Amino acid sequence: MKVLMFGWEFPPHISGGLGTACYGLTRGLSHIPDVDVLFVVPKAYGDEDQSAMQLVGANQIPVAQRELSLSNFKKVLGYIEVGSKLVPYVDPDDFWRLTRSEVSGSFRYIQTNAEGKIDFSGKYGADLLQEITNYAIVANVIAQDNDFDVIHAHDWLAYPAGIAAKEASGKPLVVHVHATDFDRSGGSVNPTVYNIEKQGMEAADMVITVSNLTRNIVIEKYGIPAHKVVTVYNAVDPVRKSEWDDIQKGVAEKIVTFLGRITMQKGPEFFIEAANKVIRKMDNVRFVMAGSGDMMERMVRRAAELGITHKFHFTGFLRGEDVFKMLKISDLYVMPSVSEPFGISPLEAMQSNVPVLISHQSGVAEILTYALKTNFWDVDAMADAIYGVLNYPALSQMFIKHGKIEVDNLQWEHSARKVKEVYDMALAN
Template identity: 60%
Template structure:
């Protein structure tokens, strides 16, 4: 099977779990002898050669062809003035201007330059790049032979839809996070519309958890028989033996993720206060960045926890591994988490985890303590128990490491290949 796949990032140049998931999935598909054409807005040259990578910045568009003009007229692009990544919340999406490109509208000729240079980042021109990426996708779909199209998340949905319009091949829309996960009920309608239109146009929708599938069906009105679940996995199930040593005698409880509404950082702070009231000899770390960072710093100061609470800022690479290794407990108190790979990485570092019941990973990680994100008393009790009862901590470490062995991308890819085969057979028969 030849798969034309559209993403927005690929390791080692990633900003979150989306790129990591794309890497794992491609690796699993290659294991099952699938031929992958992976398109990204910008190639950096150091990507692992797993697929036939296509640099969207290097594609020349024959935009004056009638079909390309029709695709452009159906697109809407936004001028976004704030820093964005595809997971962020309402404050990041709050400052924008919407420009609907109608059939009679006069368009700046520079928009239709024959070749676009994409930044490959999540800056102020992100949504304009999303629209241009769709035009490039149409050209690629015209030029590249393929059997099925696969688009990852809302940034790539317009590209997937445009490719389908040109080639007529079946489209898989892979939903890693929804606008409801990022923003709660205060959704950005423009992003919601892109998500819904992409999923409605798709021949099949893949959700990363049953939690996400439920949202897709109930909030977006996607037919239930069109949506299946493929949980994420880990690239390597082996336990990481780290030589890093923490520089403090106290035990460490860590929150590592984006400091946004979706991740529930405020519940972590409130639970930390309850633990410190019982045992002041514990240190808490909040590693990451996001729109709620300043508010969390202020709340920690209000609660008088400044000497026991540390903010590291955004971590990447080896620093992330070292943080997991130094931690005695990892907590993911997400309000709405489509999946959540971070707890699996914590388990790989032999760190026991506490996760919210409102996360997709809770569906596959059985040997973890699960609490409702809003129940700070239960969260604090779980932290205290893992910190003070070694037998409980040891049990979760041992059982968690065994459980990882079942969560392989090869297993996920095997199920996805069956989806591809069904779509291809139906398309061929029609």
């Protein structure tokens, strides 16, 4: 089986969990006999790991003087309006927050370079909507020039590309919902994003969601028939030996870590309020907020208002080895997400022998037994859980021991086999 897969980012050029999940899944699929993946991203840099698949950048494909199959696809393009507001480099969540009231305009002509190719930034800047449109145009060409059995498009950024490839080839489309705008916006949905998401789900022969939490949103908020929506949980790559395995803390205190985007979706304000309650009860503790996002400045101000800045550290965005270095010196990892479709970072923490506290409002809570769980808004329960783990070594060791065993069984190969079953269902339909 040959799979034409569309994503937006791929390691090492990532800004969040989407690229990590795409990498893990393609590696998992590589273990299945007779499954070959051609993975397409807007911009290929040349340093991506292609051991598990072939990777192509849309920026490498000539499109000038090509005939495009766009009869129905024009309806999709109608949803993609290009805004003129210039914003700095941000992740997708922040992009829509910054441009939510500014997205307007109309479809522009496609510009090609001297080689007849379209230039892509491959990022999430002010021209994101134009790049999504351009990506779909190139996808149409790629689908005409390659032999494949099924199309797989990851998240809303790639849905128009998946639709364009389906229209050009007539092959079945599977869309993979890693998050929805309901998660990113807290319910204040951007109509342009919503329409792109809904159009992609409706055009798909099958829809994969990363949790039942997300599956319910897809069915209830987007009106997608339940029979074509299947949950396939994410996994985590096996932890590898590194030079940081024996790293030691530079302080004697316990360390509690929040690691993720500092945005409304991730619940950073609840982490700070719980931290304040714990610090009032015990002195031997420090809290770390590792990440960046639109709520960063507000969180710094709130920590100052509470008078806990001497016990609270903001590291900025961490990636790669820095993430595991941070986890290695942590005594507890906390993910108090308001709406988390899945959440791979708790699995990485458990791999690093760190107990985890997660919100009931996260998809990963559906599959983890050896994790502490509270509602994101219940800062008293969160503070009690943090205090308990830090002050009762037997409790901490129980979660570390059994959590490590549990997470080691969550392998991408298992997820990939379930995705292969979805491919078979799409082909049968």
